Amino acid sequence: MSILSGQYSLPLPDVEDFDDYTQTIIHQWSKTLAALGFALIPFFFVLDVFMMPPDLLPRFAIYRLVTMALVLGQYVVIKETQPSRFSVWHGYFFSIVAGGMIAAMTTDLSGFNSTYYAGLNLVMISTNTFLPWRTIHSAVNCLILIGLYVGLNLFIPNETPVSRVALINNLYFLISTAIISIATNRVREHLIREEFGARSGLQKARDALWGDMEVAKRIQTSLLPRVRQLPGFKVAATMFPAAEVGGDYFDVIESSRGETWVSIGDVSGHGVESGLIMMMTQTSLCTAVNNDALQKPSKVLELVNTVLTENIFRLGTDRYMTISALALRGDSLVFAGKHQDILVYRREEGRVEVVPTTGTWLGVLTDLRGHLFDGTIHVDDGDVVLLFTDGVTEATNAAGQMFGEQQLERALFDYANLEVDAIVHNIARDVRSFTDHLDDDLTLIALKRVAGAATFVPGAGAT
Amino acid sequence: MGPVVDTLTSGALVIEASAASPTTLRLDWTGRSTEQNPGDTLRPFFDAILTMASETGCGLELHFEELEFLNSSTVTAVIQVIRKARGQGTSLVIVFDQSRKWQVLSFDALKSFQLPDGLLQIRPAQAEG
Numbered sequence: 001m002s003i004l005s006g007q008y009s010l011p012l013p014d015v016e017d018f019d020d021y022t023q024t025i026i027h028q029w030s031k032t033l034a035a036l037g038f039a040l041i042p043f044f045f046v047l048d049v050f051m052m053p054p055d056l057l058p059r060f061a062i063y064r065l066v067t068m069a070l071v072l073g074q075y076v077v078i079k080e081t082q083p084s085r086f087s088v089w090h091g092y093f094f095s096i097v098a099g100g101m102i103a104a105m106t107t108d109l110s111g112f113n114s115t116y117y118a119g120l121n122l123v124m125i126s127t128n129t130f131l132p133w134r135t136i137h138s139a140v141n142c143l144i145l146i147g148l149y150v151g152l153n154l155f156i157p158n159e160t161p162v163s164r165v166a167l168i169n170n171l172y173f174l175i176s177t178a179i180i181s182i183a184t185n186r187v188r189e190h191l192i193r194e195e196f197g198a199r200s201g202l203q204k205a206r207d208a209l210w211g212d213m214e215v216a217k218r219i220q221t222s223l224l225p226r227v228r229q230l231p232g233f234k235v236a237a238t239m240f241p242a243a244e245v246g247g248d249y250f251d252v253i254e255s256s257r258g259e260t261w262v263s264i265g266d267v268s269g270h271g272v273e274s275g276l277i278m279m280m281t282q283t284s285l286c287t288a289v290n291n292d293a294l295q296k297p298s299k300v301l302e303l304v305n306t307v308l309t310e311n312i313f314r315l316g317t318d319r320y321m322t323i324s325a326l327a328l329r330g331d332s333l334v335f336a337g338k339h340q341d342i343l344v345y346r347r348e349e350g351r352v353e354v355v356p357t358t359g360t361w362l363g364v365l366t367d368l369r370g371h372l373f374d375g376t377i378h379v380d381d382g383d384v385v386l387l388f389t390d391g392v393t394e395a396t397n398a399a400g401q402m403f404g405e406q407q408l409e410r411a412l413f414d415y416a417n418l419e420v421d422a423i424v425h426n427i428a429r430d431v432r433s434f435t436d437h438l439d440d441d442l443t444l445i446a447l448k449r450v451a452g453a454a455t456f457v458p459g460a461g462a463t
Numbered sequence: 464m465g466p467v468v469d470t471l472t473s474g475a476l477v478i479e480a481s482a483a484s485p486t487t488l489r490l491d492w493t494g495r496s497t498e499q500n501p502g503d504t505l506r507p508f509f510d511a512i513l514t515m516a517s518e519t520g521c522g523l524e525l526h527f528e529e530l531e532f533l534n535s536s537t538v539t540a541v542i543q544v545i546r547k548a549r550g551q552g553t554s555l556v557i558v559f560d561q562s563r564k565w566q567v568l569s570f571d572a573l574k575s576f577q578l579p580d581g582l583l584q585i586r587p588a589q590a591e592g
Contacts, residue, residue: 268535338572360575371575
């Protein structure tokens with residue numbers, strides 16, 4: 001059975017747990033942080049030119065070049081590696097490199113008196129804004145930055161004496177920035193957890209829906225007929241279920257009395273309910289044709305309808321089903337049920353005959369007596385009977401045009417002299433190349449009258 | 464066509480309700496109905512229309528001639544309108560385009576709802592005279 005793969009995916013991440021999720025975000029945003037770093041670090045050299053004594057400029061240029069190279073290297077590493085539990089270290093690395101550069105610059109200037117310490121605030125804010133890491137990382141990161149600044153300025157000799165006032169002032173602002181950064185990070189961590197919970201819920205709902213669709217598809221495809229012996233006919237069939245199971249149905253039944261029946265139908269709507277109704281119909285029809293010999297198709301469908309309408313009522317739904325049931329009797333097909341037209345290729349006359357179906361659908365009335373009528377199609381050797389569902393004629397191309405019954409008639413005419421499985425295969429191929437996607441199931445059954453033939457030939461998608 | 468009294472737009476489907484005469488509410492279906500669950504939007508719209516028809520004693524005329532496509536789920540919604548209209552004794556006329564194969568297939572099947580009471584008439588557009 002050829003089955004189109006479903007297109008159910010919502011744009012949700014496949015996340016195992018919250019840690020995996022945050023590692024991925026931290027990794028991605030570390031890259032952005034590094035990119036921002038190697039863009040802004042040289043940009044601040046313009047400030048150096050205005051603010052620094054000329055003799056310090058070469059040294060500051062080296063600081064910035066080394067820092068920029070390290071951050072650029074970090075960017076490459078992040079780009080070439082996958083998120084992991086080590087991704088969080090990128091935040092520390094960036095802070096230490098950029099913060100270390102700033103702290104080193106202050107030692108070259110006037111120590112705690114230098115206003116360059118303000119750059120540390122930028123590093124603190126940018127790191128903790130970009131990276132959704134845990135609050136503890138945020139706090140440790142801020143401490144490291146402040147520690148680097150204080151440590152380097154205390155322990156590296158500087159001509160300017162340590163100014164207690166300046167130290168208190170600068171620490172006051174740095175600690176305030178740290179508190180704001182940590183608090184912001186804490187709030188964001190909470191929001192990200194909530195977002196993750198919502199995403200996980202959506203993902204579970206999506207998986208459940210996917211499961212329902214799979215069940216519907218399994219119901220629909222598992223009941224399709226296997227290889228059968230059909231006296232006097234070669235038969236091929238194919239079904240391509242749409243992504244959201246459209247409720248197409250076909251069957252080839254040999255009754256316990258040796259009678260052969262072919263049926264094709266389509267349940268309204270999509271999904272599991274359609275699949276269930278299709279299964280009820282298949283079961284009821286099999287039971288009905290085995291119930292008595294030489295029954296009229298109209299009577300069989302009346303019986304099936306009685307069961308179906310009762311079950312549809314119990315399900316509390318409002319589905320209905322188009323169906324044609326055909327009894328193969330010698331060189332004749334006796335049929336009933338309102339479904340698509342039946343196309344018959346007449347080999348002798350070299351034309352396609354359109355046989356309309358009459359009556360009404362199953363499931364719309366509790367009693368179909370008087371609403372269904374039997375018709376008979378005589379078939380000669382080489383004649384081909386084509387049954388199909390609306391997924392074939394209503395297949396739509398990008399321009400909004402339907403494949404249509406006339407095009408189907410032409411296709412049957414073109415392929416009618418091929419083997420029966422090739423007829424089905426070629427028509428299905430034409431329809432699928434006509435449309436860019438299947439909105440509805442696509443089902444085709446071809447019966448070719450061949451004197452003495454007694455084989456059911458599964459079509460390309462029938463087994 | 465008389466003054467428009469209500470319009471429903473659901474995806475590519477547009478249904479325009481107008482007062483065709485003092486005794487007839489006409490609903491023109493245009494576009495394409497391809498929604499998976501059209502009943503969600505059609506049900507309240509038609510409930511309001513049927514209530515209006517019941518209160519004013521008007522009959523309904525549903526015109527599908529200009530409709531390009533109607534999926535099976537929307538046909539289900541039409542069946543519900545037929546049932547509700549019959550339930551409240553509102554006369555209902557459905558007019559379709561016989562030259563469109565899919566319309567013939569759908570509306571021929573719905574003729575089984577026609578009863579001798581004449582409350583429901585389903586006919587091709589040409590028969591309108």
